[in-house]
Amino acid sequence: MSVRRVAAVAGRIASQFRRDHRSLGLLVAAPILIMSLIGALWGSVDPASVRVVIAGDGATPPAAALTASLSRAAGLSVRSAGLDAAVASLRDGSADAVVVLAGSPRVIVEGSDPTRTSGTLTALTRALAAALGPATPAPPVEYLYGGPSASLLDSLAPGLIAYFGFFFMFLLAAVSFLRERTSGTLERLLASPLTRGELVAGYLAGFTLFALLQAVILIVFTIAVLGVSYRGGIGAIFVVAAGVATIAVALGLLVSAYARNELQAVQFIPLVILPQGFLSGLLVPVDRLPDLLRPLAGAMPLTYAIEALRAVMVKGYPLGDGLVLRDLAIMAAFGVAALVGAALSIRREVA
């Protein structure tokens, strides 16, 4: 082995890298960005208080006493409401648990996220035991969604389907479109009657077929092989998953305009894909994000995709539900914006 030849190869790599300012910048910026996100997400030890709604006649002496007693418990914030209003606030996420005081007390939890549910139940049963006295048996627990047997995978599955569907299609679309540019065929296409809008629409149509196929594979594998339980209609799940993949194609096309080669396209992963993994509700619920990061989640298409897919899969919402429709509309807006951006970014001129 010749040290000189090895040194020549190493030296050449260093010179090439030195001139690739983007790669060099990424080498420095990407770890700082990713580690800052992780720090902001899990670094702050500030457990959110469990929001409990007491339903029942708050004027009766037992209810008043229980409310007063639970309010004194650490880590609980308590208010009272009618049963319907209380369940509604569980549904919209503004409460974690409802204690129903009609007859013998019972507890209702939201249940779609096992980690959150177990945290809620631990804090609540401790406070209830203290309030009701050790002689009273623990009140029964009902689940709005999921159940005591819901696994972590059941709640993670929708997020993972959305995330990986997005990731694969994004990469595929970005790299394919880039090859059009690097192989010179884009030049030929632009010197033909084909318009930029037609080109982008053609790409979208061509990839949609594969996006749909991928959505089917992801869903079937998750449900049939991994045994993830789901509530909603499988058609609704498919519609949302296909929507995710389609946005990913649109974004991939957009991003490929800003890359000169495959390496630069791959460099968009830590900038586009990873932050969405941390902030879009896949790992940490969006409402538990630090205040500083929550607006970022709102600007990410995956946030809406994961919310919609979770609503459909875990909570069994139909496609026509207001929340799901709103999420799909926002996803469509992201998709259209990315497509228009992609069409505009295909410059005829190469400076």
Added chain:
Amino acid sequence: MPSPAIQARGVTKTFGRVRALAGLDLDVARGEIVGLLGPNGSGKMTFIRTLAGLIRPESGSIEVLGRSPSRAVADGQVGYMTQAAALYGELTVEENLRFFAALNGVRAAGPRIADALATVDLADRRTSPVNTLSGGMRSRVSLAAALLHAPSVLLLDEPTVGVDPVQRREFWNHFRSLAAAGTTILVSSHVMDEASRCDRLGLIRDGAIVAEGSAARLVERAGAADLESAFLILAEASR
């Protein structure tokens, strides 16, 4: 009298600090074959890309068949053969041609593809993936792709790079018959043998035409023995 197929007046284009076109004037009549000769970086390619509607000039006017280049391209009147054979390597020769035919709105592409493949002598490689072809064969497929829609104006950027002499002669025979049928052809080249086959040559240097005329006239004007020396003398004189 019909307008010239190509009419360029005072065309300029700057990339950053590089002045690629500096007031270029050129007329090409319909059915004429004009060669653009010039050293690397002289602006040949920029000019051809301008005619293909890929670059918008900063000043001056440029018309292809009496309209803007991008209009002429959108109307399917322009065929453009890029220097590197821009084709899809995974697809077969025929699939590539079918795709470009569709883009250019060619109906009943089958017979046209067969014609184009016969022209470039590749009928027997119709079903070969382009990846498996030699560089010269790819150039031929690329030319076939530019011919499919029978464009009125054909822009050829160094069309015979990597093509053997026999095949090159075939190419030129075909260009001649196209021109006789009314197709206007603009060829960039630095192969002198190729240049001498053009009706007229434009010698381009630093983004402008510095000498123009038939090969014989240029040789005579430079007082040179052949086209290559004439090219060197005229290019030097223009500094």
